[in-house]
Amino acid sequence: MTFTRRSFLAGSSALALSSAPIIGRAQGSDNIIFASILDLSGGLDIYGTAMADATSLAIDDINAAGGLLGKQVELKMYDAQSTIQFYTQYATQAAAGDRAATVHGGITSASREAIRPTLARFKTMYFYNTQYEGGVCDFNNFCTGSTPAQTVAKVVPYAMNKWGKKAYIIAADYNYGQIIAQWVERFVKENGGETVAIEFFPLDVTNFGPTINKIQQASPDMVFSGLVGGAHVSFYRQYAAAGMNAEIPIASTTFGIGNEHKLISAEEGNGLLAAYSYFEGVQNAENTAFLARMDAKFGANRATMNELTVRSYEGAMLWAEAVKLANSVDHAEVSAALKSGLTYNGPSGPITIDPQTNHAIQNVVLGELQDQEFNIVESFEAQPPSDTQLVCDLNADPTLSTFYFENGLAAAGIE
Amino acid sequence: MDLVAAIGFQLAYVIANLALISLGLAIIFGMMRVINLAHGEFLMLGGYTVVVATNAGVNVWVAMLILAPLVVGIIGVIVERVLIRWLYGRMVDTLLATWGLSLLLVGLVTSIFGASTATTVSPPLGVIRFGNYSASGYELFLILITIALFFLVWLTLRFTKLGLLARGTMQNAEMASSLGVSTNRIYMITFGLGAAVSGLAGGLLAPMTGVLPTIGATYIAKAFITVISGGSAILAGTTAGSILLGGLNGIFSFVVGSTFGEIALLLAAIVLLRLMPRGITGRFFRKSL
Structure with a gap:
């Protein structure tokens, strides 16, 4: 049987013919x-x-x-x-x-x-x-x-107060991550801190080894994460596996909304900070x-x-x-x-x-992760956008x- | 100096990681010429085997090294008997069938375990230090076991009767058959072994990446690119492809950033296949396995 790159491409182009599910028309009901x-x-x-x-x-x-x-x-x-x-x-x-x-x-x-x-x-x-x-x-x-003004603006001063002034920002590589990184950078600066590096990751990256080396090289006081999606959960595991969670703590704008804290073990996540409008x-x-x-x-x-x-x-x-x-x-x-x-x-x-x-x-509530639960450490009422x-x-x-x-x-x- | 050691170690890990996720595909696609689009899902099933087994109290090493390849190998044999064996030589049909299988497996696992799975399998080894830098001891273990796995597959293909029969069947099935080899059985065993290797890889990676029903999608493209870039000699090719593509990915990830690491990998594969349409081993190491 012959097999060439050309025939492979011809075959794989069949993938493009993905079919959309059939959608029913609206019923004549008056709901x-x-x-x-x-x-x-x-x-x-x-x-x-x-x-x-x-x-x-x-x-x-x-x-x-x-x-x-x-x-x-x-x-x-x-x-x-x-x-x-x-x-x-x-x-x-x-x-x-x-x-x-x-x-x-x-x-x-x-x-x-x-x-x-x-x-x-x-x-x-x-x-x-x-x-x-x-x-x-x-x-x-x-x-x-x-x-961000409702949540990130609350986490940044709290984290800087607790951990120090130097932040290393990592975020998903699409409009949310790009923009949230700028917000974090801005709030860090407003609170008298310094952003040592900003790095972006495509959504399907699962190996964060090179980044962990770069974080060690920059030795910031905290890592600020705006990572998104299932593949990016790998970061928190690999960070902990390299022993980094005990050395440089993490604050996040996204951790928890995909229930990431249930996907990784208690030891891997303990101490992480995040602010949202709700925790259980x-x-x-x-x-x-x-x-x-x-x-x-x-x-x-x-x-x-x-x-x-x-x-x-x-x-x-x-x-x-x-x-x-x-x-x-x-x-x-x-x-x-x-x-x-x-x-x-x-x-x-x-x-x-x-x-x-x-x-x-x-x-808005600010939470600290402990044993796979966010403990509310501070609350803020009626925050405007x-x-x-x-x-x-x-x-x-x-x-x-x-x-x-x-x-x-x-x-x-x-x- | 510490930094050089740490980066060198990370490069070795990136390369080993790529080789590990590609080896099962190299056997099924590189050797048998079956375009297995469900390869990522075989890896995913290996990961789920480990999670389910450890949650049931099985030792994590037993789950990773024995149960994951066993379970996925059996699934592989069933898939070959039910689906693949009717489609040998029909490349586009196998492509569609395995794509359907991939969707089915993702759907099945999602409906059983839900969209996100609590995987509290932590990497079971401590930290290794290079001065101010540190890495996971488990990454070192993965590098070593990848080397061992390649060596084991090489030994099997090169020195066992099964290896000889498998290579003969893949080269010329009719001739093998007329010499009294049950090619049907050889195909089944080879596919099962490829699936088992994928399951082992998925199980080993579970503590590092976690498992999700859709995690296969992050592996499949890279595995295909590595195997195709490697060319027809499955072991030498996959090794060479992993070193080249993984090395570039690692270096660019470190120097510029992850986005460029991914771009460098894809660009290198495109240029390579333009210059060497039959992959690295189409030109170099042609006689190797």
């Missing part, structure tokens, strides 16, 4: 359609599957409480398979085909940027319930996740009730709740509250209700939309649909 687009398979499913579970619990809770406007809410769940192309396709399907009242979803910033323009064009209200780098300024897009240890009645309902629906082996999952629930509930207040699913009316100072009390605490940026004003507020004013121009940090902070006029 209110709530669409969710998340990665339920592929490399990003470590985030997506738990977010989808939380979303479906929210829809259950809304319907159990009598639905909205006398109708049931119907959840259309799309699996974007960790592929950007499917995001665009499903966003169009949800907006034009299903005529969804709202679309929630997107995990990576890349996926958000893929669907945000589409949904703005169709004026289908879009909720992005993920913590991210800030800078979206879109009349149609409500960003409920935390942003948040003490309030809503959280206790929420965790009990998650247990009831998904069993005791359900995923550990983190900001991404809880905010997926809260984002859906916040939208539902706005629909009730507006007594309509009309885009303008729901939008006005959301921006009216409406507050939803969720498991993470009160959430209010800041009308200037369409971002959430929310509580002051990063995005620097560049975005939807009060002045309510037609904006821009991502200001696309080309980095300097390009957005932030020094």
